[in-house]
Amino acid sequence: MTHTTEPDRGAYARDGRKTKGEHHMEIRGHKKGLHRRKFLGGMAGAGLTAVSAAGAAFSLLTDGTRSKAAAATDRILTVPELLEGTTADGTTTFTLAAQTGTAEVLSGVTSSTAGYNRSFLGPTLKWTKGETVLLNITNSLTEDTSVHFHGAHVPPRMDGGPQNAFSTGTVWSPTFTVKDGAKTLWYHPHALGTTAKQATHGLAGMIIVKDDSTTSAALPGDYGVDDIPLIFQCLAVDSAGDIKYDQKGYLSSGLSFPLLVNGENVDDTTLGFSATRTRNRFRALNASPSDIITLRRSDGGTLTQIATEQGYLTEATEVTSIRLVAGARAEFVMDVTADVTLEAVVTTGWIRGGSGTYEFLTVRAGGTDTPENLPSTLNTIERYDTSGFTARTITLSNAGATMKINGSAGLTMAGMAMIRTTLGAKEIWTITNASQLEHSFHLHDVPYQLISINGEAPTGVDLGWRDTYEVVGGGTIVIAMEFTDFADDTYMYMLHCHLLQHEDQGMMASLMVTES
Numbered sequence: 001m002t003h004t005t006e007p008d009r010g011a012y013a014r015d016g017r018k019t020k021g022e023h024h025m026e027i028r029g030h031k032k033g034l035h036r037r038k039f040l041g042g043m044a045g046a047g048l049t050a051v052s053a054a055g056a057a058f059s060l061l062t063d064g065t066r067s068k069a070a071a072a073t074d075r076i077l078t079v080p081e082l083l084e085g086t087t088a089d090g091t092t093t094f095t096l097a098a099q100t101g102t103a104e105v106l107s108g109v110t111s112s113t114a115g116y117n118r119s120f121l122g123p124t125l126k127w128t129k130g131e132t133v134l135l136n137i138t139n140s141l142t143e144d145t146s147v148h149f150h151g152a153h154v155p156p157r158m159d160g161g162p163q164n165a166f167s168t169g170t171v172w173s174p175t176f177t178v179k180d181g182a183k184t185l186w187y188h189p190h191a192l193g194t195t196a197k198q199a200t201h202g203l204a205g206m207i208i209v210k211d212d213s214t215t216s217a218a219l220p221g222d223y224g225v226d227d228i229p230l231i232f233q234c235l236a237v238d239s240a241g242d243i244k245y246d247q248k249g250y251l252s253s254g255l256s257f258p259l260l261v262n263g264e265n266v267d268d269t270t271l272g273f274s275a276t277r278t279r280n281r282f283r284a285l286n287a288s289p290s291d292i293i294t295l296r297r298s299d300g301g302t303l304t305q306i307a308t309e310q311g312y313l314t315e316a317t318e319v320t321s322i323r324l325v326a327g328a329r330a331e332f333v334m335d336v337t338a339d340v341t342l343e344a345v346v347t348t349g350w351i352r353g354g355s356g357t358y359e360f361l362t363v364r365a366g367g368t369d370t371p372e373n374l375p376s377t378l379n380t381i382e383r384y385d386t387s388g389f390t391a392r393t394i395t396l397s398n399a400g401a402t403m404k405i406n407g408s409a410g411l412t413m414a415g416m417a418m419i420r421t422t423l424g425a426k427e428i429w430t431i432t433n434a435s436q437l438e439h440s441f442h443l444h445d446v447p448y449q450l451i452s453i454n455g456e457a458p459t460g461v462d463l464g465w466r467d468t469y470e471v472v473g474g475g476t477i478v479i480a481m482e483f484t485d486f487a488d489d490t491y492m493y494m495l496h497c498h499l500l501q502h503e504d505q506g507m508m509a510s511l512m513v514t515e516s
Contacts (some may be wrong), residue, residue, distance in 0.1 A: 077271040077361060078262050079224040080206065080231070083123035091132045091175070094125055098147070098189075098203055099140040104241075106258060107265055111241035114141065114201040121263050122187070122205030124229055127178045129211040134175040139168050145198060147172065148190035149207065150327065150442075151309055151467045153179045153484075156491035156513070159444055162413060163491055165191040179485065182211045183311040184283045184329045192412065196289050196500035200235060200245040202263075204287045215312055215378045220281035220333065228273065230284045230361070232324070233260040234291040234346050234354040245289060246501060247401060250352050257291075257354035259346055266360040270341065278367035281306075281333045286324035289500040290350035292438075292470075295330075296321040298341040298359055304374070307331035310447035310465030312379035317461050325349065325440040327468040327498035330461075333374070336365045349438045350499055381463065384449055384480045389428040392419070394509075396441075396471065396497065397434040402506050403497065409506030410496070417509040419495065422516040423487040428480045436473035439502065443467055443479075444493035444511065445486065451478040468498055487515045 085092040101119025105111040116122030127133055139145050144167050148160035157164070158174035166172040185207035189198040206229045210216060220226035236244040236255050244250055258265045286293045297303065302318040309329045322330045326349060334340060342361045346354035397404045410416035421427060428451060431441050447465040450458040454475045471477055489512075496508035 075264060075269055075271055077228070077273040078264055080121060080229060080262060081123040082223050083117070083125055085125075085133070091134050092127075093134045093136065095136050096122065096147070097138040097140050098145050098198075100142075101202075103202065103263065105235060105237050105243060105260065105265065106239075106241055106256060107268070109237075109239070109241040111237065111243055112201070113243070114198060114203050116187075116203065116205055120202040121231065122203070124206045124208060124223070125187070126208045126210065126223070127180075129178050129181055129209060132175065132177050134173060137172045137174075139166055139170055139172070141168055141198070143168065143194060144191050145189050145194070145203070146191045147187055148444075149185060149187050151180075151183065151185040151329075151447075152207070153446060153486075155486045156445070156488045156493050159491070159493055160187070161190050161444065161492065161494045162192045178209065180209045181311050182213060182216045183209050183307065183309070184285065184331055185209060186285050186287065186329070188287070190494070193504050196245045196504045199287070199500055200233075200289045201243055204231065204233075206231060206283065206285055208283070215375055218372070218375050219306065220277065220279055222277075226275070226277040226279065227281045228283070229262065230282055231260075231262050232284065232286050232288060232293045232344060233263075234258070234288040234293070235260065236353065246504070247351065250350065250501075255352075257346075259344060259354060259358050259360065261344075261360050266344075266358050270359045271361050272364060273361060274364045275336045275366045278337060278365075278369050279333055279335050279371040280363065281331060283329065283331050284322065284324060285329045286326055288326050288349075288354075290326055290348075290438075290502075291353045292326070292347040292349045293324045294321050294345040294347065295324070295332075296343050296345065298343045301340070303332040303334065305330060305332045305461050306374075306378060308461060308464035309467045313461060313464045314379050314381050315377060316374045319461065321345075323470075325438075325468065325470040325498070326500065327440055327442055328470075329468075334363065335371060336363050336367065339364050349440075350501055381449075381465065383463070384426070384428075384451070384482075386426075386428045386451060386480050389426045389480060390421075391428050391430070393430045393432060394419075394495070395432050395434050396439050396507060398437060398505075398507075403502045405495070405507055405509040408509070410508035410510075411506050413510065418492075419509060419511045421483055421511070421513055423483055423485075423513060424516055425513075426480070426482045428478060431471055431477045431479065433471045433473060433475050437502075438473060438499065439471040439507070440498040441469055441471050441477065441479075441495070442498040443481070443495045445513065446481045446483055448479040448481040451480050453477050483513050487513050489514055 085094045103113040103120035113120045146165040188204045406417040408417040492510040
């Protein structure tokens with residue numbers, strides 16, 4: 001296999017698209033040659049500006065000559081355990097504990113990590129639209145934490161934002177009725193100032209929401225068999241295994257930026273998955289603190305994307321690549337009649353990070369079934385007529401290493417800018433990036449539609465519902481949303497950059513939805 005390298009195309013380029021109407025999976029031996037060129041310090045140019053503005057001094061450490069031979073043996077894809085809830089009196093209860101542990105992030109090196117119910121990452125939760133869920137979550141860390149249900153439409157007092165932080169040794173027990181349709185969500189910490197630290201060390205897990213739609217019935221849905229989660233993390237780690245999460249740590253010398261898939265380092269190995277069915281569904285989550293992950297096939301073929309963060313697209317869409325900024329998700333299917341290898345291209349999103357191309361998964365054909373054609377229509381998405389919507393401008397900016405929304409640094413609840421709206425309000429927001437830094441804009445509570453992207457009308461998969469989207473340096477996106485179901489005079493939702501370091505450095509504001 002030939003070695004490939006992806007030059008840093010800039011954290012701000014977008015990939016083109018074209019449209020049209022703990023399980024272990026056995027894998028046959030797959031020996032690999034040269035796998036991936038290793039960059040010691042990939043960096044977007046705008047990141048240099050941020051560093052110099054913050055007063056830090058260092059040289060760009062990029063080594064385009066180093067490479068690694070593949071590991072002597074291959075590994076099979078590990079699928080996170082599906083956590084079974086217990087149902088009684090109409091409520092399904094899930095039990096989680098945020099805890100510390102150790103894991104190998106670099107091969108042969110022990111790192112201090114954290115996870116839910118385990119040492120690193122967490123189990124997958126499965127919710128059903130219309131059911132009532134209760135989560136009993138114990139904080140077994142040595143500091144406060146919270147658990148945010150990223151992308152879920154839940155009451156603000158159950159959202160897991162900074163106001164929901166709870167101390168070590170205590171249990172937080174949010175409960176709500178699942179109002180979301182079929183989609184891929186995830187859960188992670190969201191306490192003030194510690195989100196990057198805790199999530200980067202492994203506190204993250206996937207949530208699958210299912211419903212009884214005809215689309216869901218027509219798609220693969222057997223977890224771990226033909227419905228496969230892919231959790232990507234590009235982390236900063238030193239040679240001793242210490243995971244870095246803040247600016248000081250990222251500017252340390254001798255760092256590696258390994259890519260993990262479901263907690264497995266794929267720097268030197270292509271994981272394997274032996275398909276037992278022809279059509280397979282993959283749920284991709286970029287749980288990296290800051291880096292951008294672009295997925296594609298190594299043979300140049302297309303992927304059939306079926307969903308964005310907030311549910312099904314109107315139709316199955318053929319794409320050459322899927323670009324995921326920090327916090328974003330996508331679902332795609334492949335009819336595997338011959339072995340297919342998937343690649344992840346990592347692009348630096350922050351001051352320094354990963355860079356390069358990984359062949360991370362080979363899907364071995366093994367199904368003997370012949371799937372029916374995908375439904376011609378997956379979903380009905382009525383595009384907003386925004387002529388009567390309330391308009392706002394949200395400005396993302398920085399002063400050195402301090403990140404701001406609408407001129408305020410959200411380092412405390414009192415210091416955040418606050419957006420106030422009312423139940424039933426329909427709004428159109430212009431998100432303006434006044435910096436030259438990469439940002440990933442995430443809105444809690446409700447999904448949004450993209451109205452324009454840097455002055456251009458959205459097309460293809462960008463017409464789907466979103467909750468997390470890229471705002472390039474100097475760029476602008478326009479989004480529209482409707483605030484439904486939930487209002488509160490005390491608890492707030494958040495809007496923020498999902499580059500976790502930017503969030504901790506102040507790029508977060510509060511959203512108060514009250515009764516009209």
